[in-house]
Amino acid sequence: IFENMRVCGIETKNAGTSGTRQVSGVKVEVPSLGSGEASELKTISAEIVVNCAGLWGHQVGEMAGVNVPLHAAEHFYIVTENIGLPSTLPVLRDPSGWIYAKEDAGKMLVGCFEPKSKPRPLNTIPEDFSFGQFEEDWEHFEPAMLNAMHRIPKLEDAGIHTFFNGPESFTPDDRYILGEAPELKNFYVAAGLNSIGIQSAGGAGKVLSEWIVNGYPPIDLWDADIRRFHSFQGNSRYLKERTEESLGLLYAMHWPFRQPETSRGVRKSVLHDRLEKTGACFGEMSGWERANWFAPQRTEARYEYSYARQNWFEASAAEHQAAREKVALFDMSSFAKFVVQGRDAEKVLNRICANDVAVPSGKAVYTSWLNERGGIESDLTVTRLQENVFLVVTAGASQIRDLAWLDKNIPDDAHVTVTDVTSGYAVLSVMGPESRNLLSKLTPDDLSNEAFPFGNAQEIEIGYARALALRMTYVGELGWEIYAPTEFAQDIYDKILAAGTEHGLKLAGMHALNSLRMEKAFRHWGHDIVDEDTPLEAGLGFAVKFDKPGGFIGREALMRQKDELSKTKSGVLKKRLVQFALENPEPMLYHNEPIWCNNKIVGDLTSGMYGHTIGTCLGMGYVSHEDGVSKEFLESSVFEIEVAGERYGARPSLRAFYDPKSKRVRM
Numbered sequence: 001i002f003e004n005m006r007v008c009g010i011e012t013k014n015a016g017t018s019g020t021r022q023v024s025g026v027k028v029e030v031p032s033l034g035s036g037e038a039s040e041l042k043t044i045s046a047e048i049v050v051n052c053a054g055l056w057g058h059q060v061g062e063m064a065g066v067n068v069p070l071h072a073a074e075h076f077y078i079v080t081e082n083i084g085l086p087s088t089l090p091v092l093r094d095p096s097g098w099i100y101a102k103e104d105a106g107k108m109l110v111g112c113f114e115p116k117s118k119p120r121p122l123n124t125i126p127e128d129f130s131f132g133q134f135e136e137d138w139e140h141f142e143p144a145m146l147n148a149m150h151r152i153p154k155l156e157d158a159g160i161h162t163f164f165n166g167p168e169s170f171t172p173d174d175r176y177i178l179g180e181a182p183e184l185k186n187f188y189v190a191a192g193l194n195s196i197g198i199q200s201a202g203g204a205g206k207v208l209s210e211w212i213v214n215g216y217p218p219i220d221l222w223d224a225d226i227r228r229f230h231s232f233q234g235n236s237r238y239l240k241e242r243t244e245e246s247l248g249l250l251y252a253m254h255w256p257f258r259q260p261e262t263s264r265g266v267r268k269s270v271l272h273d274r275l276e277k278t279g280a281c282f283g284e285m286s287g288w289e290r291a292n293w294f295a296p297q298r299t300e301a302r303y304e305y306s307y308a309r310q311n312w313f314e315a316s317a318a319e320h321q322a323a324r325e326k327v328a329l330f331d332m333s334s335f336a337k338f339v340v341q342g343r344d345a346e347k348v349l350n351r352i353c354a355n356d357v358a359v360p361s362g363k364a365v366y367t368s369w370l371n372e373r374g375g376i377e378s379d380l381t382v383t384r385l386q387e388n389v390f391l392v393v394t395a396g397a398s399q400i401r402d403l404a405w406l407d408k409n410i411p412d413d414a415h416v417t418v419t420d421v422t423s424g425y426a427v428l429s430v431m432g433p434e435s436r437n438l439l440s441k442l443t444p445d446d447l448s449n450e451a452f453p454f455g456n457a458q459e460i461e462i463g464y465a466r467a468l469a470l471r472m473t474y475v476g477e478l479g480w481e482i483y484a485p486t487e488f489a490q491d492i493y494d495k496i497l498a499a500g501t502e503h504g505l506k507l508a509g510m511h512a513l514n515s516l517r518m519e520k521a522f523r524h525w526g527h528d529i530v531d532e533d534t535p536l537e538a539g540l541g542f543a544v545k546f547d548k549p550g551g552f553i554g555r556e557a558l559m560r561q562k563d564e565l566s567k568t569k570s571g572v573l574k575k576r577l578v579q580f581a582l583e584n585p586e587p588m589l590y591h592n593e594p595i596w597c598n599n600k601i602v603g604d605l606t607s608g609m610y611g612h613t614i615g616t617c618l619g620m621g622y623v624s625h626e627d628g629v630s631k632e633f634l635e636s637s638v639f640e641i642e643v644a645g646e647r648y649g650a651r652p653s654l655r656a657f658y659d660p661k662s663k664r665v666r667m
């Protein structure tokens, strides 16, 4: 507990002695690279600028061409007359009643995070509003007040001393906005504190300072990283409508797979309407509407949330089964796609990629992009289309981040251009043992293993179109991803569907995909691998080419890590990503569940999902062990995963539970 005014006072006092200068009461008008213009002080030069303008952060960002998606909302609390409360009372939170209550000089302060908030357009907030307040709105606050009186009956006869209504800013996903703006070097942001800015200020300030000083975040901060946002998220209508929902999410139940209800339908694949007609239940990712599962006929495509198996469990199981035994079609158009081309494209990409992309045209390479510490910045495929043309395909959620990483690591004098072609291509992913037979009906091209091996890309005829077919998989079966210019995709889709019936084709969604990839132990960037995990720890050493000419970013760090191995008893790393299968098939795993080893917590799950072929819940997570996480250590230890306070026995494995030798992928 601290008094924020006192902390600010101390900072102000320290400013003079610590070699810093504090200028207050001045409006920053044009922050730009290397300097900040202030109306009364002309120019303040600064190597680094941090936009921490609170609910004005969006506008201050705009001045510098930086997207800071946040929107103000009104936040309400009341303070009662003095009712003699002791100062030792703890803060009370009642999420189901949307309220919090705390003692305030003998009075009770009651505030709320209601399910439908009142967004406040910035043009209705005067510039000199700092520390100001808005008009009362009893009608809006009343339902929360009734909830409070139900929970704390003493409030019924306590007089109201103060009604307070002040603004705070909210982000589209209720998480802070921290880090260096992808649009402008040395321009950092610390804003969007979603009504917990006082309690979070110390931590946010600490990590941001370290980020600025070191050039990278001290821990995995992807959740809060400004690079997760897309430019459309700065759209004022999108922000206003989402803010109605995001304030209340502070106290709402965080159901697994919960989807936002506002500002939906922003980015739709060209297959969207067709998928909708066939029962798709959509989820949102970076604005994209993606089919998460398909409701069987005569059932509603609507989530019924629960921590247990949800209403889509069986439908998704059938989609999973189709991919394993027959064939399934996934709309993967939300993949981010960049064309990297130019005389130096191979050289530049080979420095950025840990794997070797100096391959013949038509070859696709699975690779990580590493930072200087060997941490994984991205996990993607690079396909050489022509001598000087490469296609980079990465996760939709990483589109802005990966583009910024590419941009940052292309030397100024390199002859390379990067074009984001995400919107230009739909991706139809046809996966399963029947995929060859099905696609062969639609193309005269030879799809045999000899003519079209795994990891290859070829332009093929399909339907009336020509499209790029990439033999890759995230589900662990024979299959092709078809990259078609968007206007051709609907016809290709119709033809695949028409031809698919006799092959047992099913449309499949993201939940089935997740279940399939978990069985194959395929990693998911942002969960299982982030910028603080190395490929060696993540079991991705097979996709690192240590001896390629010219090296790659992160190589030295990985070499050091390899050297450290010799210091462990077992000769293996102390931290490794391990797969788990629950012995009891009932409990559900999502992520963050503690991993117990011989009665000690040794890590937590980064991903969890039911594996329908294995028949139980699967998880993966990093396990730490001083003597090295060896196969012998795993086999001789007792592992349990904690779910809702109960521990369940779990079988550990360094390899995938399904087809560990990937024979099915190469058939």
Ligand SMILES: Cc1cc2nc3c(=O)[nH]c(=O)nc-3n(C[C@H](O)[C@H](O)[C@H](O)COP(=O)(O)OP(=O)(O)OC[C@H]3O[C@@H](n4cnc5c(N)ncnc54)[C@H](O)[C@@H]3O)c2cc1C
Residues within 6 Å of the ligand: 026, 027, 028, 029, 052, 053, 054, 055, 056, 057, 060, 075, 076, 077, 130, 164, 165, 166, 167, 168, 190, 191, 192, 193, 194, 195, 196, 197, 198, 199, 200
């Ligand atoms: C009623 C209410 C109760 C709250 N209670 C709590 C609580 O109990 N616990 C908690 O953790 N959080 C609480 N919060 C939230 C907390 O106050 C905010 O999250 C926090 O103040 C945000 O800090 P900030 O530094 O991002 O923005 P701010 O505190 O808004 O600071 C931004 C500053 O930037 C200045 N500025 C803007 N534009 C310019 C410009 N162009 N030039 C110069 N200066 C500029 C503004 O004048 C302002 O001083 C509450 C908020 C409200 C409204």
